[in-house]
Amino acid sequence: MDNVLETKGMFPVFRRSGSETRTTHYCAGCGHGIVHKLLSEAYTELGLQDRTVIVNPIGCAVFGYYYWDVGGVSAGHGQAPSMATAISRLRDKAIVISYQGDGDLAAIGLGHTLQAAARGEHMAVFFVNNSIYGMTGGQMAPTTLIGQKTTTSPLGRNPATDGMPLHLCELVNSLRLPVYVERVSVADTARIMQARKAIRHALEIQRDRKGYTFVEILSPCPTSVGLKPLDAAKFVIEQMEKEYPLGCLRDRSAEAPARPEPKPWVRLADFFGDDGREAPRHEAAEVKERHFKFTGFGGQGILSLGLVVADAARALGLETTWLPSYGPEQRGGDAQCTVVTSTHLIGAPAVEHPELLVVMNQAACGKHLHTVRPGGLALVDATVRVDPAEIPEGVRVVQIPAIDIAAAAGVPKAANVAMLGGLIALEALGIPQHALVEALERSFAKKPALIPLNKQVLQAAIDHCRHHGLAGELP
Template structure:
C-alpha cells in the first residue's frame, strides 16, 4: 500500500471538512509532486521538527494545510525576505521558501535576488509553471515566447514583453549561492533527479552551509488548457528548450558547515520554579512573561518596551518586542508588546498580558480587561478612573509623571515606570542591567543619562516605600 509521507499531516485539518484527505491542487499539477518530494526529504533527513516552511501567494499558498512542520505565510513575493528574517533569528532551523514564478520572478524578484546575493541560509524552491496559476493564467516572467495566456492571447511577444526570465542563469552570476539546479517533474526519470536536488538543498540547510536554489519546471494543466499527459509533454518539449535542465552550481562539498544547536535553557533555570503557574492564584513566578506597554504617542512607550527587551536579550533571555505603529505615532495611543522567555517565543503578539503598564486612561480602558488572571497592572497614578480589574489582577498606581517632572525630564515617565517595575520584580533583571541599556540609548548625552538614572532610582524607592 502506498502511504502518505509522515512529512504531511495525517489529515489536512486546516481545510474545510470537504477536503481533509485531498490537496486543493488540480489533477496533474506539478505542485503536488514537488510537495511529495519535500515531505519525504524532511522526514528522511531527520529535520522535520526543525523545518520552517515559508509559503508564497499563488497556488502554493496553502502549503501550510499539508506539511507537518513550522509555517509562516509570506506576503506576495516576500517569501525570500521572510525566510531571511527567520534564518537570521533562528539559526538552527531548516528554512524553506517556496515560491512560484509570478511570486518570485515578478513581484518578488528583487528580494529573492538580494537574498541569494547575500547567501542567506535557506532553501528556495522555485516552481516555474510559466504562468500565474492561481489568478487564472496571466503571463508570467517565465512565459515562453509565443505562449498564449489570458494576458497574451496572441502569444508572448518578446518585443513588447521581454524575454522569459531564466532565474537559475541569473543567480549563477552571484558569488554567494552554494547550490543552484534546474529540474523538472514531467516524468519519472526527471522526478528522480528532482528528488536528489530537493534532498541536496535540504541537506545544505541541515548542515548550515548556505543558500540553495532549486527551480522546478512544473505543469499547470488547468491554465495551459491541456490534459495531464499533454502538460507533461509541454514541459519536456517546450519549456526545457528555453530552460535547460542541469546543475549550475554545487559548492556543497567545500562550503563550511555551521550548524550548531541553539542551547535551550530550562525555564526553571532562567526564572526559577513554577513554569505552569499561569492558571493558579496570583503568582508572578511563572516563566514566560508577557508585557503590554501603552499610553500616548510621545510618552516613550515603544522605548520603554525596547529597553526592557534589550536588557533581557543581553541577559540571555529569549525576547520579542512588537510595536504598534500607524496613526498612533502622531499623538494618539501607542502600544507595544514584549515577551521574555526561557525558550523560543511562539508569537510576539500579546493579547492577554501578564503585566500591563499604562500611562494614560485610554490604555487602561482598552487593555485592563485583558490582563491575565494573576497578572499585574502598573499605571500612572494621575489617571482619575475607577478601576475594575479582572479577578486576581493586582494594580499599582505609580506617580511616574510627577517623578519625571520633579526631576526635570517630563518625558521620562517611561523611565520611572522601569524603576517601578524593577522594584516590583515584574521582570527578572537587576537595576544595573536596565541602567546599562539606558546609558547606551542616551549615548553621548551624559546629562540625560544621569537624570534618567535618578528618575529610575526615585521610582524604585517610591515603590519600596509605598507598598500597595
C-alpha cells in the same frame, strides 16, 4: 481514499477548508503535488521534520500547510525570502524553506529573491516554474515562453511588448554566495527521480549549515496552460526545457564553510558600563531656564560646541536638551544647534529668542542676531562684520578673534574651542569652568592626544578676553 498510503512528513488527512480528505486542492496533472511529496519525504528521511519551517507562498501553493506537517508561515506577495531571512537569522537551528511559484518569485519578488541570494541566507528556495500565474487566473509570468498564450497575452507573448523570459537559475548563479543551484523537472518519472535527488541535496546543505540553495523545478500546469495533463507534461519537456535547460549550475557544498554558532548575549549593564549609580540631580526651588543658540558654517564645530555645553550642564544634574540642525544642511551649509538647560523639566527644545547667541560666520550673523532677546549676549567671531544698526536694543555684542586664536595655535579646527574660552571668560553660560573643561575632555574621549592642544586654545581665548577687559556675567 483510506487505501492511500500515508506520505512521510505529511498530515495523515488534509484539513482543507471545511473537510478532511486525502486529496489535494491541486488540479489533475499539476506538478505541485509531486514536489510537495518529494519535499516532505526529504525532510522526513533526513530527520529534519521537527526543525523545518516552510514559508508558504502566494499562489497555488498558498495551502502547502494543508499537507506539510512542519512549522508553517504564510508570506505576502514576493516576500517569502524576507520572512525566511529573519527566521533563519533568529532561529539558528531551524531548517528554513521558501517554496514559491514563478509569479511570486520571479515577478513581484524578484528583488527579494536576488537580495536574499546575494546575502547568502541559510535557506532552501524551491522555485516551481510552470511558465504562468496559476491561481490568479492564467496570466503572463516573467517565465512565460515567447509566443505562449495567456489571459494577459491572448495573442501570445510578444517580445516587442512583453519582453523576454527570465532565467532565474542563471540570475542566481551570477551571485557569489549561493552554494547550490540546479534546475530539474517533474514532467516524467526519470526527471522526478532527479528532482528528488536535488531537493534532498538542498536540505542536506541546510542540515550541514552550508548556506543558500536554489532549486528550480519545471512543472506542468494543465489548467492554466490549457492542455490535457499528458500534453502539459509534454509542453514542459518539449518547450519549457528548450528555454530553461535542466542541470546543475553550481554545487559548492563540499568546500563551503559551515555557518558559525551564534555568539552568546552580553549583559547590557556590562556593555553600557552601568554601575547602577544614579546621576546627581540639580535641586533648585525656582525654575531657571537658559536658552543658548550656536550658529555658523558646517565644519566649524558648531554642533560639537553646543554638545560640550549641553554635556557639561547635564553632568551637573541639570535638565538639558540639545537640538541640532540636520539633514542636507549639515553638508556644507549653515550649521546651528540650540541648547536649553533648566532646573526643571524642559518644554520646547527649539529656541526662538536665545539669551546667548554664538556666531561664527557672516551668514549666521544676518540670520540670527535679530533673534537675541533684550538683555542677551551675542559672542561673534572677529571675522564677522556686525552692522551696529542690526543689533537689537539691549543686546550686548562681544567680538573675539576665535578663528585667529585657533590658527595661531596651529589648530584651525579648534576655533569653536576658542569660542568656548570666550564664553568661559564672559561667564555667559552659568556653568562652572571646571564642568565645561571636563565636558571638553569627554568630547575628545576617542582622540585623547588632541586634548592638550585644545586646552591650550581654550586658555589662549580666556587670556585674550581678560587682557582686553572682556568679562562679566550675563545680565
